[in-house]
Amino acid sequence: MINGFFYNIRQGLKNIWRNRMFSIASISTMAACIFIFGVFFSLLMNVNSMVRTLEEEVGITVLFDEGISEERIQKIGETIKDNEHVIDIKYTSAEEAWEKFKKEYFADHPEYADSFSEDNPLANSASFTVHVDQVENQATVVTYIERIKGVRQVNHSDQAVKTLMNFNSLLTVISMVIVIILLVIAIFLISNTVSVGINVRRQEIKIMKLIGATDSFVREPFVVEGAVIGLVGALIPLLILFFAYDKLIGMLLNHFGVLNNLASSLPTVYQIFAVLLPIGLVLGLGIGLIGSALTIRRHLKV
Amino acid sequence: MIDLDRVSKSYERGQPAVRDVSLHVNKGEFVFVVGASGSGKSTLIKLLLRELEPTKGIVTVNGYVLNTMKRKTVPYYRRGIGVVFQDFQLLPDRTVYENVAFAQHVVGTSGRLIKKNVPEALRLVGLAGKYRSLPRQLSGGEQQRVVIARAIVNRPSILLADEPTGNLDPKNSYEIMKLFEEINNRGTTVLVVTHNRELVNQFQKRVITMRSGVIVHDEEEGGYTDD
Numbered sequence: 001m002i003n004g005f006f007y008n009i010r011q012g013l014k015n016i017w018r019n020r021m022f023s024i025a026s027i028s029t030m031a032a033c034i035f036i037f038g039v040f041f042s043l044l045m046n047v048n049s050m051v052r053t054l055e056e057e058v059g060i061t062v063l064f065d066e067g068i069s070e071e072r073i074q075k076i077g078e079t080i081k082d083n084e085h086v087i088d089i090k091y092t093s094a095e096e097a098w099e100k101f102k103k104e105y106f107a108d109h110p111e112y113a114d115s116f117s118e119d120n121p122l123a124n125s126a127s128f129t130v131h132v133d134q135v136e137n138q139a140t141v142v143t144y145i146e147r148i149k150g151v152r153q154v155n156h157s158d159q160a161v162k163t164l165m166n167f168n169s170l171l172t173v174i175s176m177v178i179v180i181i182l183l184v185i186a187i188f189l190i191s192n193t194v195s196v197g198i199n200v201r202r203q204e205i206k207i208m209k210l211i212g213a214t215d216s217f218v219r220e221p222f223v224v225e226g227a228v229i230g231l232v233g234a235l236i237p238l239l240i241l242f243f244a245y246d247k248l249i250g251m252l253l254n255h256f257g258v259l260n261n262l263a264s265s266l267p268t269v270y271q272i273f274a275v276l277l278p279i280g281l282v283l284g285l286g287i288g289l290i291g292s293a294l295t296i297r298r299h300l301k302v
Numbered sequence: 303m304i305d306l307d308r309v310s311k312s313y314e315r316g317q318p319a320v321r322d323v324s325l326h327v328n329k330g331e332f333v334f335v336v337g338a339s340g341s342g343k344s345t346l347i348k349l350l351l352r353e354l355e356p357t358k359g360i361v362t363v364n365g366y367v368l369n370t371m372k373r374k375t376v377p378y379y380r381r382g383i384g385v386v387f388q389d390f391q392l393l394p395d396r397t398v399y400e401n402v403a404f405a406q407h408v409v410g411t412s413g414r415l416i417k418k419n420v421p422e423a424l425r426l427v428g429l430a431g432k433y434r435s436l437p438r439q440l441s442g443g444e445q446q447r448v449v450i451a452r453a454i455v456n457r458p459s460i461l462l463a464d465e466p467t468g469n470l471d472p473k474n475s476y477e478i479m480k481l482f483e484e485i486n487n488r489g490t491t492v493l494v495v496t497h498n499r500e501l502v503n504q505f506q507k508r509v510i511t512m513r514s515g516v517i518v519h520d521e522e523e524g525g526y527t528d529d
Contacts, residue, residue: 004410204393210351211456212381213408215373 004217012224015197022193023229029189030233030287033182034280038241040175041279042249042272047168049267054164059088060138061155062128062145072150073126079148080130085141088131097125183287190229190291194222198299222292230288231281238273238280245269303329303491304350304460309359310515311345318357319345321515327493329459332486334502335495336526337512343495346512347464350493351385352376364459381409384453384490388465391449392437398424398448399433405452423455424448427481443474447481454485461485463494467501475501499526 016023062080064073073091080089092100098120106112132141142156198205208218241248246269304327312318320342327333335343348354349361352368361368364382371379392401402423406416424430427447437445446466453461463482467475479494479501486492496502502509502525509524510517 003412004407007407203391207391207393207404208408209377210353210380210385211405211408211452212377212379212383214377217377217408217410 005220008217008220009224011221012228015194015201015221015225016228018200019193019196022189022196023225026186026189026193026229026291027233027236029182029186030230030284031237033179033186033287034234034284035237035241036182037175037179037283038237038276038280039248040171040179041276042241042245044168044171044175045272045275046249046266047164047171051164051168059090060130060132060142060145062130062151063124063153063155064126065150065152066124068150076148076150077128080128080145083141083144085132085134085137086130087133090129092125092127092129094120094123094126097127098122186233186287187291187294190226190288191295193229194226194292194295195299197222197225198295219296222296223289226288226290226292226295227285228288230284230286230291232284233288234280234284238277241276242269242273245272303327303331303364304493305360305362306349307360307362309349309356309361311342311349311354312357317515319515320349320356322359323512323515323517324359325510325517325520327491329491330486330489332483332492332505332507333494334505334507334509335493335512336497336499336502336509338497340514341512342515343512344464345515347462347495350462351383352379381456382459384456384458384461386446386449386453386461386463386466388468392445392452394437396436397433398429398435398437398440401437401448402451402455405455409456411456419455420451423451426454426484427451441474442470443477446470446474446478450478450481450485454490458490460491460493463492463496465496466494467496467498472500476504479505502526 062076064076077089077091080086101122130141130145132138138156142154145151145154205218249266304325306323306325309320309323309325310318311320323342323346335346337343345354349356349368350363352371356369364379366375366379368379393404396404399420402420403416406419411419421430421433424433427450429444429447429451432440432444437448440448446469450466461482466482467478470478475498482492482494483505506523506525508522509519509526511519511524511526
């Protein structure tokens, strides 16, 4: 039987070659599908990693009533620490806040800052920066802190995180829709290619059956045909994506105006492909097999 | 070897194509089945190939009871039978050698054995020198020889031929029939369906005559009868 198997692999490859126009069309669609899937997948991985980074970086800022005592501030700090979701709390005095502000915004023009001289414009800006364990718990913690006496204002900038997460969901939905549409087209085209192969080989199949070919032997070349089209169709875009990854992602992130300070923690092409490669190949193989199986079932009554 | 016990085959409409046919063919026999078109000859062949199942009666071939045979068994059963058809049914895009080797690939023969068996079969049918030709480069008689080589390369115990000389001139027809005789002499049971009167009379073998789905004559060393 192993002899027959190799014979059928050759026959399957010959089928692809014999109706190469159809094969090329199928492979191209498959490739487009996997390529788009790969691009969206990479984007999602990147955005996900940004969300994670932001979750870590973005804290809650707690400001106090005017003229509050140091002692009171310390007490508030302890109360905040009591909350189970709080993992870290850092005190910034008004002076430190001003220094930081000056560094960030007036670095190139120290003379602007000097005009304020000793009059700290951020006099009431002593604050706690609170980090929570998970971004979902932020709201709870904010409510908790707002109830503490002496707290004037709680700023939490999960807006950026929320935007990114929304963007992520949007990306997921768009990519799913595109990929599903393309997958259906790919299945249809592969099925078409295989059915052309079956029609061309009608006489051969009839003779095979009379000679005593088993059903599976008759089907094998067409299964091989679908599988190879699927695999090649997946491998080509994956290779392109692998080599074009850095440029492509850089371009896309740039286009969507992603902050540069998040780019440093983005996943590498190897991290992406550790997941994308097996998924892409299995997807290609699966689509190829489904496409040929559908046709064999319909057109190859053995 | 071949045993039909009161076999009938009706199609959905009209008269049954084969009616209450009982027939026994021994191992190593050479049998002509003759009759006008529509007499049920082709249905008989299809029943033997298990392309059709009988409506009534039992067909037993090579120890297989075809009525109760499972789908999965059919290919293995067919490997014991070689078939030759009127229209040549060679694969036009493959050489003579590949056409014959094809039958071996289908049944999973190893490459080493194929290299040995195919030239042997081609030598037997007298086409050893033309193994690289394509079917369209051959005469009708030669094409039919390739079909015969393909039919015997898997060494079946029965050879079924459905109008094997239908497209051939008398000289070629005679030679093809001689070839069948030689194959028969090597121990293969041969059943030839034909309406070629002269040929049947020339060879003096057992002749089964069918008319309207019924066997009307069954004679050893018989001739073609019209009555």
